[in-house]
């Protein structure tokens with residue numbers, strides 16, 4: 001990573017690292033990203049790179065633009081906000097009009113804050129999108145169900161009740177089912193918007209363990225308000241403030257010796 005500090009009289013000190021692409025594989029990057037809700041510019045100069053097979057946490061006070069940024073990464077803001085700038089995935093700008101958004105979302109999956117399983121069985125939750133895409137072979141579907149549930153660390157708990165309603169699961173299990181549903185599409189990148197905020201500490205810890213295992217196969221970008229969680233699981237952390245990324249660095253540096261004073265105030269609990 002090479003350091004780029006940009007300080008000017010009218011801007012707070014920023015500390016944004018850029019990866020050395022010779023030694024770090026970049027899964028996704030944003031370039032000059034700006035997001036507008038009507039006339040309100042909610043995100044400005046969002047320039048970040050995300051390393052493959054790492055967990056990157058997006059932190060910052062409420063309203064700082066984390067979800068706006070995350071949702072832009074797989075075009076969830078389409079029809080809600082105007083997104084300017086580039087989002088590079090492989091050799092594509094996925095913010096371009098030429099992109100097949102549904103196909104792109106197969107590669108860049110999303111899990112939301114509140115578990116949102118379909119009112120269907122556990123099995124059908126995982127196979128629904130696959131069947132829509134033409135996967136019909138029962139053996140293949142069974143395999144994907146098992147693999148996805150294993151990766152989401154819930155196979156042993158539910159393997160005998162795959163045809164029960166997903167709505168009968170606990171909140172933590174529902175969230176892991178949503179992770180399994182996203183994984184079943186074999187994405188490269190998983191976006192998670194506060195996936196544990198509605199869960200108790202035990203379920204939260206299970207989700208964290210699951211994410212740590214998943215990063216062997218997926219690049220993970222997670223919004224969280226929980227500083228301990230960000231410190232525990234993320235490799236890199238981006239601190240958002242008033243619609244701007246003020247600091248982006250290795251998580252251990254952000255949480256032990258941040259370079260920007262406002263980051264320090266936030267992680268010390270002085271505001272937010």
Ligand SMILES: Nc1ncnc2c1ncn2[C@@H]1O[C@H](COP(=O)(O)OP(=O)(O)OP(=O)(O)O)[C@@H](O)[C@H]1O
Nearest residue numbers: 037042060061062063064065066067068069080240
């Ligand atoms: N659908 C929307 N329509 C209009 N403005 C929005 C919309 N969603 C977010 N905003 C505005 O964009 C700004 C950034 O909001 P965003 O939800 O991205 O922040 P956040 O850091 O994720 O906050 P939180 O932690 O509370 O979820 C805020 O000023 C918010 O009011």
